[in-house]
Amino acid sequence: xxxxxxxxxxxxxxxxxxxxxxxxxxxxxxxxxxxxxxxxxxxxxxxxxxxxxxxxxxxxxxxxxxxxxxxxxxxxxxxxxxxxxxxxxxxxxxxxxxxxxxxxxxxxxxxxxxxxxxxxxxxxxxxxxxxxxxxxxxxxxxxxxxxxxxxxxxxxxxxxxxxxxxxxxxxxxxxxxxxxxxxxxxxxxxxxxxxxxxxxxxxxxxxxxxxxxxxxxxxxxxxxxxxxxxxxxxxxxxxxxxxxxxxxxxxxxxxxxxxxxxxxxxxxxxxxxxxxxxxxxxxxxxxxxxxxxxxxxxxxxxxxxxxxxxxxxxxxxxxxxxxxxxxxxxxxxxxxxxxxxxxxxxxxxxxxx
Amino acid sequence: xxxxxxxxxxxxxxxxxxxxxxxxxxxxxxxxxxxxxxxxxxxxxxxxxxxxxxxxxxxxxxxxxxxxxxxxxxxxxxxxxxxxxxxxxxxxxxxxxxxxxxxxxxxxxxxxxxxxxxxxxxxxxxxxxxxxxxxxxxxxxxxxxxxxxxxxxxxxxxxxxxxxxxxxxxxxxxxxxxxxxxxxxxxxxxxxxxxxxxxxxxxxxxxxxxxxxxxxxxxxxxxxxxxxxxxxxxxxxxxxxxxxxxxxxxxxxxxxxxxxxxxxxxxxxxxxxxxxxxxxxxxxxxxxxxxxxxxxxxxxxxxxxxxxxxxxxxxxxxxxxxxxxxxxxxxxxxxxxxxxxxxxxxxxxxxxxxxxxxxxxxxxxxxxxxxxxxxxxxxxxxxxxxxxxxxxxxxxxxxxxxxxxxxxxxxxxxxxxxxxxxxxxxxxxxxxxxxxxxxxxxxxxxxxxxxxxxxxxxxxxxxxxxxxxxxxxxxxxxxxxxxxxxxxxxxxxxxxxxxxxxxxxxxxxxxxxxxxxxxxxxxxxxxxxxxxxxxxxxxxxxxxxxxxxxxxxxxxxxxxxxxxxxxxxx
Numbered sequence: 001x002x003x004x005x006x007x008x009x010x011x012x013x014x015x016x017x018x019x020x021x022x023x024x025x026x027x028x029x030x031x032x033x034x035x036x037x038x039x040x041x042x043x044x045x046x047x048x049x050x051x052x053x054x055x056x057x058x059x060x061x062x063x064x065x066x067x068x069x070x071x072x073x074x075x076x077x078x079x080x081x082x083x084x085x086x087x088x089x090x091x092x093x094x095x096x097x098x099x100x101x102x103x104x105x106x107x108x109x110x111x112x113x114x115x116x117x118x119x120x121x122x123x124x125x126x127x128x129x130x131x132x133x134x135x136x137x138x139x140x141x142x143x144x145x146x147x148x149x150x151x152x153x154x155x156x157x158x159x160x161x162x163x164x165x166x167x168x169x170x171x172x173x174x175x176x177x178x179x180x181x182x183x184x185x186x187x188x189x190x191x192x193x194x195x196x197x198x199x200x201x202x203x204x205x206x207x208x209x210x211x212x213x214x215x216x217x218x219x220x221x222x223x224x225x226x227x228x229x230x231x232x233x234x235x236x237x238x239x240x241x242x243x244x245x246x247x248x249x250x251x252x253x254x255x256x257x258x259x260x261x262x263x264x265x266x267x268x269x270x271x272x273x274x275x276x277x278x279x280x281x282x283x284x285x286x287x288x289x290x291x292x293x294x295x296x297x298x299x300x301x302x303x304x305x306x307x308x309x310x311x312x313x314x315x316x317x318x319x320x321x322x323x324x325x326x327x328x329x330x331x332x333x334x335x336x337x338x339x340x341x342x343x344x345x346x347x348x349x350x351x352x353x
Numbered sequence: 354x355x356x357x358x359x360x361x362x363x364x365x366x367x368x369x370x371x372x373x374x375x376x377x378x379x380x381x382x383x384x385x386x387x388x389x390x391x392x393x394x395x396x397x398x399x400x401x402x403x404x405x406x407x408x409x410x411x412x413x414x415x416x417x418x419x420x421x422x423x424x425x426x427x428x429x430x431x432x433x434x435x436x437x438x439x440x441x442x443x444x445x446x447x448x449x450x451x452x453x454x455x456x457x458x459x460x461x462x463x464x465x466x467x468x469x470x471x472x473x474x475x476x477x478x479x480x481x482x483x484x485x486x487x488x489x490x491x492x493x494x495x496x497x498x499x500x501x502x503x504x505x506x507x508x509x510x511x512x513x514x515x516x517x518x519x520x521x522x523x524x525x526x527x528x529x530x531x532x533x534x535x536x537x538x539x540x541x542x543x544x545x546x547x548x549x550x551x552x553x554x555x556x557x558x559x560x561x562x563x564x565x566x567x568x569x570x571x572x573x574x575x576x577x578x579x580x581x582x583x584x585x586x587x588x589x590x591x592x593x594x595x596x597x598x599x600x601x602x603x604x605x606x607x608x609x610x611x612x613x614x615x616x617x618x619x620x621x622x623x624x625x626x627x628x629x630x631x632x633x634x635x636x637x638x639x640x641x642x643x644x645x646x647x648x649x650x651x652x653x654x655x656x657x658x659x660x661x662x663x664x665x666x667x668x669x670x671x672x673x674x675x676x677x678x679x680x681x682x683x684x685x686x687x688x689x690x691x692x693x694x695x696x697x698x699x700x701x702x703x704x705x706x707x708x709x710x711x712x713x714x715x716x717x718x719x720x721x722x723x724x725x726x727x728x729x730x731x732x733x734x735x736x737x738x739x740x741x742x743x744x745x746x747x748x749x750x751x752x753x754x755x756x757x758x759x760x761x762x763x764x765x766x767x768x769x770x771x772x773x774x775x776x777x778x779x780x781x782x783x784x785x786x787x788x789x790x791x792x793x794x795x796x797x798x799x800x801x802x803x804x805x806x807x808x809x810x811x812x813x814x815x816x817x818x819x820x821x822x823x824x825x826x827x828x829x830x831x832x833x834x835x836x837x838x839x840x841x842x843x844x845x846x847x848x849x850x851x852x853x854x855x856x857x858x859x860x861x862x863x864x865x866x867x868x869x870x871x872x873x874x875x876x877x878x879x880x881x882x883x884x885x886x887x888x889x890x891x892x893x894x895x896x897x898x899x900x901x902x903x904x905x906x907x908x909x910x911x912x913x914x915x916x917x918x919x920x921x922x923x
Contacts, residue, residue, distance in 0.1 A: 306678065306886065307682045
């Protein structure tokens with residue numbers, strides 16, 4: 001499965017956390033893992049609940065208009081699922097312990113669902129080459145450094161290989177090094193009818209496998225029949241076109257073709273799965289925020305317009321369009337990281353106003 | 354083959370809504386246990402009086418004049434010294450109790466945070482509930498431990514508006530029982546005390562409840578209404594084993610689950626027993642989680658007891674004001690506009706006729722007239738009309754409908770009370786906004802059903818009810834999981850609108866609308882009508898919670914084990 005899907009990059013990164021600990025500014029010895037967790041626990045979330053709305057700070061990730069959501073957490077170790085199952089009696093001795101995998105160090109997981117763009121407000125693209133995907137990732141990483149350098153340094157200074165990262169470009173390179181392939185993207189910004197899923201041509205694949213398989217089976221049966229009749233010494237003399245049938249060859253060719261068809265079908269299924277799904281026309285974050293902004297204002301407008309005459313309605317709608325500018329994506333709009341336009345700092349005013 | 358239940362082991366209030374079995378009066382008592390021994394003796398005595406779910410007949414199990422049932426709060430079982438191993442496997446929400454779940458239930462203003470809300474948020478609760486489960490305590494001497502209900506039939510067919518004399522007799526039995534059980538050896542106070550802090554006065558001995566009686570001219574008639582004048586308690590779920598097969602066949606329509614047209618009765622089948630009674634397979638084809646020993650929970654269930662106060666003045670005022678706008682826009686008389694708005698809020702016309710089947714005012718009036726409970730019928734012979742209405746509410750016509758053909762809610766609004774508390778087939782993922790889906794199933798609904806028990810409360814004095822007079826519904830919501838069923842419905846469907854494409858809007862009747870107060874009524878564009886958004890008012894809700902608690906309704910076996918002190922989890 002791809003990192004790129006539906007016009008978004010599903011960025012997944014793992015940064016190894018340093019082993020051991022250090023003495024912090026307060027003179028208390030803490031492990032690097034503990035320190036990362038302390039910083040993460042103090043990192044403000046978005047202003048999504050009455051409690052968080054009373055905080056002075058919004059999430060640092062609300063300072064950009066690229067990430068739809070993101071998570072940071074510490075992976076201490078791989079989970080031990082218990083001893084692998086063995087067949088009783090014939091398996092290895094359950095009294096003898098077996099090797100248990102573990103990680104050499106903890107990892108800081110950072111993943112984000114971001115618009116695969118290099119400019120704020122750029123529309124989503126249906127396809128992106130690997131190089132273009134990398135450019136979008138680097139651009140996002142640089143954006144993060146520009147908007148939340150302090151927080152990033154606090155967090156990543158506990159990670160291996162971060163020493164010397166002191167610029168946006170170096171941070172982008174660091175994130176690139178930490179990136180792992182995504183296997184589980186998700187999306188829900190499609191308008192009805194917009195989602196074009198890549199259907200596997202099951203009928204065609206079945207036909208492709210079916211016919212050589214039939215031939216192989218026919219060949220095999222004929223071969224067995226021939227051997228049987230030969231062994232019983234009642235093999236009739238085949239004449240005419242029948243004498244040209246070589247069951248063994250039919251079986252072998254049929255079998256080879258079947259195997260090739262199965263391999264092809266397998267590869268087709270995989271490549272079909274890797275094809276990125278189409279991008280929603282309004283699936284970029286600025287469009288999502290603008291639509292939230294318009295939706296809330298339009299609900300108020302609709303209620304206020306109840307019972308108005310056609311003329312009054314016409315005038316009021318003209319005013320609505322003039323005030324809220326549906327055609328202007330970047331402003332006025334809802335601010336990222338807030339629950340509604342009625343929240344404190346909920347609106348990004350029109351530029352220049 | 355339907356599941357055969359041991360009805361003698363299940364308490365009667367689980368399978369029967371007594372109000373619908375001609376028990377129009379009820380008293381709800383609450384007790385505090387001081388000494389475990391006294392608590393056990395109290396239960397042993399109450400057990401002898403408990404009405405079970407056994408079917409009534411004319412020979413060995415005659416329908417009683419009054420019924421009695423009993424349930425315990427978590428702290429009640431702690432006080433009875435039920436073993437820790439048994440107690441620790443109770444569900445977290447039950448252990449915490451209803452008060453601690455106020456944010457989940459929307460009983461506290463979810464737009465406020467703890468420090469701005471502190472203790473004042475439940476100042477309007479009845480004293481008994483205000484003092485129950487005080488925060489940051491591990492039990493105080495004001496905690497509610499035992500719930501006992503007595504329901505009563507009428508004195509006679511003639512004196513039907515008076516309870517049976519047995520009602521008071523059984524009440525006296527409970528009072529005497531508190532005197533009879535041993536005193537607390539430590540304090541010398543009663544070992545089990547009947548709590549007399551009910552009601553807004555904080556002085557009532559019990560929570561009284563009774564069906565609403567209505568006056569038509571000089572004639573008083575029984576009604577299925579609550580105090581807003583809306584018929585209530587029609588579509589309770591039906592589960593396997595609840596009814597004998599011949600009754601089930603009729604009852605299950607519209608009340609069970611609908612999974613496929615070729616199953617059950619034209620698609621309707623009873624819901625799995627385990628959704629409502631513990632120890633039986635549920636709709637996930639598993640046994641519900643249970644504590645040890647297994648027989649402790651089997652045939653028992655959970656109950657949320659909630660006292661819901663109705664602000665009658667506010668409700669009437671808002672409906673009347675909004676109806677003015679509606680009448681003007683849609684050019685209908687004020688009275689008709691009020692009826693339409695009430696129906697569009699509830700999902701049923703005020704007499705219980707479902708909007709899904711009779712979506713227009715005219716079709717409703719036509720049905721009323723046909724069935725004999727129109728306004729004219731009530732004028733001519735009120736008693737006859739009242740019974741015609743009650744009879745209609747029991748028919749499958751009142752409940753047998755689905756929403757797959759009304760995805761936009763132009764007949765019955767998607768955010769009406771009815772569609773929120775029981776979504777039926779609305780959430781079937783294969784439903785199309787623009788099309789009818791006759792094969793829509795109740796797949797995402799059948800794990801979120803609740804059984805409603807209880808009765809309205811408030812004086813039957815025919816005086817004008819206001820926001821300040823005491824009236825409402827003493828509500829009991831039963832199910833195998835309070836978290837998955839009651840709390841989910843309350844949080845996601847009553848106090849939120851996302852599943853109905855209505856954002857933060859809440860239930861127009863029960864919801865907290867102090868933050869979001871809109872209720873949108875959609876119309877079919879081809880009809881030429883105009884959609885209407887009601888504004889329910891942010892100052893006051895129509896329904897306020899006045900307190901309550903979560904209880905466990907034990908089986909007769911479990912009750913006996915607790916009474917004997919022989920709950921053995923090993």
